[in-house]
Amino acid sequence: MELWQVPLSFSRLRMFPFFDLAHYVASVVALKEQRGVVEVSVRSPLACWFSAMLYCFGGSVLSSLMLGEPPVAFLAKTINILLASSVWYLVFYCPEDIFCRCFSFLPLRLLVAGMKEVTRTWKITDGIAHADTVYKDACLVMVAVGWARGAGGGLISNFEQLVRGVWKPETNELLQMSYPVKVTLIGAVLFTLQRRQYLPIAKHNLVFFYTIFLVVFKVKMMLTRCATSPLAPIEAAVGQMFFGSRKTPSKVKGESATSSNGSSVCDQPSEQHHDSAKKKQAKKTE
Numbered sequence: 001m002e003l004w005q006v007p008l009s010f011s012r013l014r015m016f017p018f019f020d021l022a023h024y025v026a027s028v029v030a031l032k033e034q035r036g037v038v039e040v041s042v043r044s045p046l047a048c049w050f051s052a053m054l055y056c057f058g059g060s061v062l063s064s065l066m067l068g069e070p071p072v073a074f075l076a077k078t079i080n081i082l083l084a085s086s087v088w089y090l091v092f093y094c095p096e097d098i099f100c101r102c103f104s105f106l107p108l109r110l111l112v113a114g115m116k117e118v119t120r121t122w123k124i125t126d127g128i129a130h131a132d133t134v135y136k137d138a139c140l141v142m143v144a145v146g147w148a149r150g151a152g153g154g155l156i157s158n159f160e161q162l163v164r165g166v167w168k169p170e171t172n173e174l175l176q177m178s179y180p181v182k183v184t185l186i187g188a189v190l191f192t193l194q195r196r197q198y199l200p201i202a203k204h205n206l207v208f209f210y211t212i213f214l215v216v217f218k219v220k221m222m223l224t225r226c227a228t229s230p231l232a233p234i235e236a237a238v239g240q241m242f243f244g245s246r247k248t249p250s251k252v253k254g255e256s257a258t259s260s261n262g263s264s265v266c267d268q269p270s271e272q273h274h275d276s277a278k279k280k281q282a283k284k285t286e
Contacts, residue, residue, distance in 0.1 A: 007208035015122050020080060022115035024087040027055040027153065029103060032091055040164045041092045047163055052088040053081070054160040059152030063127050063145050067134050110219050117214040120180075121207055124150040124187045128195055139192055146188035151181045179221075179229040183214065186231075 013019070031037055031052055041048040053074075054061065060074040075081060090099040103109055127149025128142045135141040148155060154173050161168060173181050187210055193199040194206050217230050229235070 007202075008204045010211070011204035011207045013118070015119055016080070017083065019115050019119050019122075021083060021087070022112045023119045024056050024084045025091075025103060026112050026116040028052050028084075028088050028091045029100065031055045032100065036166065037164065038092075045092075047165075048092060049085065049088055051160050051163050052091075053084065054156060054163065055153050056084045057152075058154075058156050058160070059123050059127070059149040062148040062152035062156055063130070066145055066148055067131065110222060113218050113222060114215045117218050118211055120150050120184060120214060121187065121211045124184060125191055125203075125207065128188065128191050132195065137196070139196060142192045142195065143185075143188045146191060147185050150187065151184035154178055154181045179231065182229065182231055182235075183217075187214075 032041075037048065037051070040051075057074040057080075061071045064071045064073050094100070103112060124146045128146040130149075131138070131142045131145035151173075153160075158167075158169065158172055161171075170176075190199065190206060190210065191203075194201060194203055199206070221227075221230075
């Protein structure tokens, strides 16, 4: 096989069963690492299972809701549900936690994480293609559905937390967007532009280079244990260019309160001095 044929062959990869299995393993292990999930798995296995399914199939649920389709359509994929459920059981209830200990081995964990990023690309492209069939040539719908399909697990994280009895509205992804959600949005825009022929690049080439970008930066972040997004410098530059460096309302409010308090404190000595002067003058007149 020649070098130029690699992207084309790569774009024809089948996700089931190996890549889907890696996605399920990475998702359920990430769920188990959340605070309080192990206690929920003991107290209510059904709630824990439902949370795991939202982690694994959140993109399908959210994209179906956006397109007016049944959100339970993912349950029709019986083999995928059984595979994800098997992974959930092994992660949470395997004796001596042997399953998780195996995947704590760094090379295996990197492999699973890389394969999960490959599935992200396929989810984005599938979501865009599906949206294009329902709403022909609607670019914004294609971007939104591709974004939801690729990062649905993160976008519905608040609902998943409610299943476990946790309510943290401050963790809303729209308020504090994580790196996977950001990079998925960028991918949804790129693949939508390519599908509408605004981007002069073949689909298989874009799939190949975008997936390589995802895998490389994911592995790098895991090896360096760096939580900083590689997109941070670009975000800072774009934010400075289009939105300026304005202070948040909370900071401005805090500063105004401080200044008002400072002025009132400074005024107190002068007021006291004025009152004492009045008293002295009254004594003299007496």
